[in-house]
Amino acid sequence: MGARESGEVFGPRMTLFADVLSVGLATAVACLPLVTAPAALSTACAVLRGAGEERPATAGRYFALLRRRLRAGDLVAGAVALAGVLLFAADLALAGAGLPGAPLFAVTAAAIGAGTAVVGLRACARPEALTDWTAAVRGAAQDAVRDVGGNGLVLLAVATAAACAWMLLPLAFLAPGPLALALTAVDVRRTVGADRQPG
Numbered sequence: 001m002g003a004r005e006s007g008e009v010f011g012p013r014m015t016l017f018a019d020v021l022s023v024g025l026a027t028a029v030a031c032l033p034l035v036t037a038p039a040a041l042s043t044a045c046a047v048l049r050g051a052g053e054e055r056p057a058t059a060g061r062y063f064a065l066l067r068r069r070l071r072a073g074d075l076v077a078g079a080v081a082l083a084g085v086l087l088f089a090a091d092l093a094l095a096g097a098g099l100p101g102a103p104l105f106a107v108t109a110a111a112i113g114a115g116t117a118v119v120g121l122r123a124c125a126r127p128e129a130l131t132d133w134t135a136a137v138r139g140a141a142q143d144a145v146r147d148v149g150g151n152g153l154v155l156l157a158v159a160t161a162a163a164c165a166w167m168l169l170p171l172a173f174l175a176p177g178p179l180a181l182a183l184t185a186v187d188v189r190r191t192v193g194a195d196r197q198p199g
Contacts, residue, residue: 019057023047024177026059030066031176035078038120039070042129042136044180049127049188069130077133081120088113117158118151119144125183143190150186157182 023044030040043066051057088109095106122140123129129136144151161179165172 016051016057019051020048020177020181021174022059022177023057023062023180024174026062027176027180028173030063034082035075036070038077038081038124038129038133039074040066041121041176041180041183042124042126043069044176045125045184045187046127046130048177048181048184052188073133084116084120088116114155115144118154121154121158121183122150122187125180125187143187147186147190150190153186154183157186 027040027044030043031037043062047055047057047062047065050061055061091109091113092106095102095109099105119137119140122143123133123136126136126139128139157179160182161175165175
């Protein structure tokens with residue numbers, strides 16, 4: 001990231017921050033049909049990854065890439081993710097209904113839900129998600145096993161985005177940008193760590 005030019009009002013970090021927010025807003029709009037959420041988030045991660053390679057991270061580039069990559073597989077991934085969220089909500093509702101063994105069931109469901117969410121979000125950050133969801137999910141599951149610290153960072157990013165949206169509802173439309181940036185950073189951290197390992 002370069003230094004601020006003479007006479008420049010905002011430096012490159014502020015420019016990146018503005019780009020993250022604009023990509024976040026574009027992602028929120030693209031997620032509105034719900035089944036497009038995985039494709040929208042993985043496209044945001046791809047656009048923000050490109051910012052580190054000197055490619056523009058703009059809403060225009062985001063929508064251009066989303067139009068090119070949106071395919072039946074993305075909609076299937078979205079339908080599976082939506083079904084998983086609905087199943088998780090139903091499980092928690094059953095646990096809250098006072099069924100026998102409800103506390104243990106709730107803890108188990110929460111642990112499975114958190115693990116599934118981590119794998120799904122890490123899959124969105126992987127470059128393979130642009131073309132092959134199966135490979136992205138397989139790689140994300142392996143990453144989740146090998147990189148427990150990264151899982152914690154993913155959950156922290158989700159909790160931060162949820163807290164921001166809860167505190168001030170309009171922030172919900174900007175939260176996908178910082179979330180995508182965090183997911184991308186976790187994936188880049190994994191890649192850099194793997195490159196530094198000997199042999």
